[in-house]
Amino acid sequence: MLRAQRLDKIPPYLFAEIGRKIAKARAEGKDVISLGIGDPDQPTPDHIIDELVRAIRDGADPNRHRYGGDLPVKEFPEAVAQWYQSRFGVDLDPGTEVLTLIGSKDGIAHVPWAFIDPGDVALVPQPGYPVYNVGTLFAGGESYFMPLLEQNEFKPDFDAIPSDVADKAKLMWLCYPNNPTTAVADLEFFRKAVEFAQKHDLLICHDSPYSENTFDGYRSPSLLQVEGAKEVAIELNSLSKPYNMTGWRIAYAVGKAEALAALGLVKENCDSGVLRAIQYAAIKALTGSQECVEAMNRVYQRRRDLVVDTLNRNGWRLQKPKATFYVWAPIPEGYADSAAFASDMLDRANVVVTPGRGYGEAGEGYFRISLTYPEDRLQEAVQRIAAALGNYTR
Ligand SMILES: Cc1ncc(COP(=O)(O)O)c(C=O)c1O
Structure with a gap:
């Protein structure tokens, strides 16, 4: 073989x-x-488990055992949109600007299939979550690594990226709060990232699964709070880390509608969505007490x-x-x-x-x-x- x-x-x-x-x-x-x-x-948390059990036992839902992708719970993207509005003041159209993922890893692995052709370049932060690079390689692309150096507070130096590389790049991954360096980013940094994406016509994919795991009163911003961000960026967030739900596999991408449609097309052909009961439980997590x-x-x-x-x-x-x-x-x-x-x-x-x-x-x-x-x-x-x-x- x-x-x-x-x-x-x-x-x-x-x-x-x-x-x-x-x-x-x-x-x-x-x-x-x-x-x-x-x-x-x-x-x-118990209230989330209780909702899963309720939903999976709900005889009134004839679709509870069926493909959660073909028969999605429409209240889930609505709950995400509502959460984004109350948490970040960002408006999202639940129909076109929210896409359900089977964990953010699903989104990270599949984004390159939607945007990277063989030989294309993705800008990938390093050190970083390994799947940004591996997903790019699977799609036949190449990663250009942006070093995250301590002297730059573990942010990429956009000026250090050669302009021919930046022009060729189709995607740029970012991750704040950052795994593994723990660095956080402010709106000023996100503004620079958006300007860079506009200048070089690339899509920012901001992976932000730790946005709620914060301390000492710190609140992490969303990249989508930057004006114009929705035209050049998607943001991935996950139920895994804030609600102790890693094994449940539910997350979402939000932002630029055309980008989410392209990612959705890839996913439609790879998976069949998230179990409906898990979608209901995730709604409970997002809309219940925090x-x-x-x-x-x-x-x-x-x-x-x-x-x-x-x-x-x-x-x-x-x-x-x-x-x-x-x-x-x-x-x-x-x-x-x-x-x-x-x-x-x-x-x-x-x-x-x-x-x-x-x-x-x-x-x-x-x-x-x-x-x-x-x-x-x-x-x-x-x-x-x-x-x-x-x-x-x-
Ligand atoms: C930076 C980063 N992105 C994505 C993920 C994947 O999370 P999920 O459980 O939503 O797939 C992790 C998990 O460790 C992570 O650290």
């Missing part, structure tokens, strides 16, 4: 690699604490403080992130690279951290800790890291 050549271009999926390492260490009887994957540990989101953020904020304070007591000089549920930190001096550090921490501290290199070359020199683990395990993990490092200089 010969695999398609396109698979040879795909870097190994980062979390699968980490998973294999953990399994091996655990099989050897080690108490491994994995801080690798960003998947909320707390359960989905206290559950605030409560979760208080938990992450405590965990963030614990991790950052412990690392800082042990020589790091980290700022506390305003958003996401990650900590992004430089590797200690003396390690050849982030993979060597991660591997040493697994071997000597039985702690899994994600090497920054896994998010692309520009992530080299850093590691990521996910805060989606109980406080006592986080505490033990960072203490083990500090103990294993002994007298390394940070």
Whole structure:
């Protein structure tokens, strides 16, 4: 059997690699604490589960078992539009400016099929969520990586992109609040991005699944708040992270209608939508009390403080992130690279951290800790890291 050549271009999926390492260490009887994957540990709030159960048992809905794409719950895009209006003051037409996704990963993987022909270029932030690049490669395109450097507050420098590359590019991915760097963006930055997209006639795809995972009173803006953004941009958001619904697979893209129609055409030919009961539950999440989101953020904020304070007591000089549920930190001096550090921490501290290199070359020199683990395990993990490092200089 010969695999398609396109698979040879795909870097190994980062979390699968980490998973294999953990399994091996655990099989050897080690108490491994994995801080690798960003998947909320707390359960989905009860009112959302109750709505799923109600909807799946609702004998009055003759379509409850059917394809949720062909028979969508029209109140879901309406709920998204209503949420965008109350949260960001952005008006959306639920019929044309909202598209339901099977998680934002679905949208990210399929956007290039709608806009990238073989040889086309997508501008991809690095370090970044690996699927921006992989989706581009699957469609036969090429990624031009925009490095997110600490001295630029982990924002791409649009002026550093050669104008022939920018003119050729069809798409630009952005992600704020950012995974993995935890950086946040303000409207001024989004304004510059929109101007850049207008100048070079490209589509911005702003992936913003952490917009609600924020701390210390910080509120993350939407790129669509910028005037004219809807003509050049779509924004992806997800129920996964704010409502602890990663396994449910429901998200949405909003913004430029023609772009969503093109993505919708791809999806119509790939999937059959989201189960209707999940769409009803997602409506409940968006329209119900948001206290559950605030409560979760208080938990992450405590965990963030614990991790950052412990690392800082042990020589790091980290700022506390305003958003996401990650900590992004430089590797200690003396390690050849982030993979060597991660591997040493697994071997000597039985702690899994994600090497920054896994998010692309520009992530080299850093590691990521996910805060989606109980406080006592986080505490033990960072203490083990500090103990294993002994007298390394940070
Ligand atoms: C930046 C980013 N985008 C997208 C996703 C995918 O989220 P979803 O569960 O909505 O597919 C993740 C998940 O970790 C992420 O970190």
